[in-house]
Amino acid sequence: MARIAHISDLHLVEDTHHLRRGAARLRLEYLSAGRTIDARERWDRVMRALRRVCELEVDHLVVTGDLTEDGVGAQFEVLSDALDAAAIDPARVTLVPGNHDAYAQEGAWARALAGPLARFARTSAPAVTTVVGDAVVVAISTAVAQPLLLAQGEIDAFQMAKLAHTLDRFHRDGRTIVVAQHHGPERRPGAMQWLDGLRGYERQRALMAEHANAAVLHGHTHRAADRPLDGAEHPRVFSAPAVVDSDDPVRVYETGDGRVRPLSASRDAAFRARLCA
Numbered sequence: 001m002a003r004i005a006h007i008s009d010l011h012l013v014e015d016t017h018h019l020r021r022g023a024a025r026l027r028l029e030y031l032s033a034g035r036t037i038d039a040r041e042r043w044d045r046v047m048r049a050l051r052r053v054c055e056l057e058v059d060h061l062v063v064t065g066d067l068t069e070d071g072v073g074a075q076f077e078v079l080s081d082a083l084d085a086a087a088i089d090p091a092r093v094t095l096v097p098g099n100h101d102a103y104a105q106e107g108a109w110a111r112a113l114a115g116p117l118a119r120f121a122r123t124s125a126p127a128v129t130t131v132v133g134d135a136v137v138v139a140i141s142t143a144v145a146q147p148l149l150l151a152q153g154e155i156d157a158f159q160m161a162k163l164a165h166t167l168d169r170f171h172r173d174g175r176t177i178v179v180a181q182h183h184g185p186e187r188r189p190g191a192m193q194w195l196d197g198l199r200g201y202e203r204q205r206a207l208m209a210e211h212a213n214a215a216v217l218h219g220h221t222h223r224a225a226d227r228p229l230d231g232a233e234h235p236r237v238f239s240a241p242a243v244v245d246s247d248d249p250v251r252v253y254e255t256g257d258g259r260v261r262p263l264s265a266s267r268d269a270a271f272r273a274r275l276c277a
């Protein structure tokens with residue numbers, strides 16, 4: 001058994017964003033449309049969510065993308081500071097990037113994992129796996145360089161091949177496989193698929209449909225959902241509300257018997273395992 005917390009869509013902003021000018025300013029304002037750009041408020045929301053995660057006594061935390069508003073280096077430093085402030089053990093966190101983490105600069109996620117988030121690279125680099133109790137968490141990046149008007153995702157060939165290998169290997173080991181990614185593995189309605197869908201989602205669906213012992217945790221939609229990947233009850237797909245929008249953004253799941261089940265956050269812990277110092 002393992003207990004996994006899930007948060008998503010932090011959209012963190014750097015304290016000095018008001019110093020931005022020109023294209024960098026316009027990019028931030030466009031991406032934040034409809035939300036106040038208040039670095040302190042977004043930090044406070046993230047800290048409340050992380051403190052809640054620490055109270056829940058889970059074994060692992062998954063953060064499914066849009067960690068930052070537009071992916072400048074200073075915003076990844078803010079995330080690093082927040083995770084530090086919450087005293088969460090880096091070995092027990094899987095971070096994956098979303099489309100927002102890739103707008104400012106190509107290769108931003110690789111730079112973040114080599115820089116301010118280096119202590120999370122072992123659990124969060126594309127396609128790496130982390131064993132958590134009877135489960136294994138797989139980090140999948142769907143972040144791609146694209147114009148601001150688009151919010152698509154894509155799993156590159158390297159990660160797709162690694163995912164196929166991971167599903168087969170850990171299926172044989174009898175483990176539950178938890179795939180963490182920003183975009184959900186399904187077709188978005190109508191033109192939304194072109195605007196913000198996961199390109200080539202059919203390949204992942206076909207791969208995962210054969211593995212009832214797997215589940216996907218994702219963000220991007222900014223709302224909680226729980227549905228089957230295909231016709232069968234398993235594998236299932238879960239999404240989390242956005243930390244930047246929701247007052248109750250933490251989801252918790254329990255793994256066991258090759259299944260991932262959502263828990264009510266208020267349920268008592270059946271066992272103790274410390275995530276935070």
Ligand SMILES: [Fe+2]
Binds near residue numbers: 009011066100220242
């Ligand atoms: Fe988002």
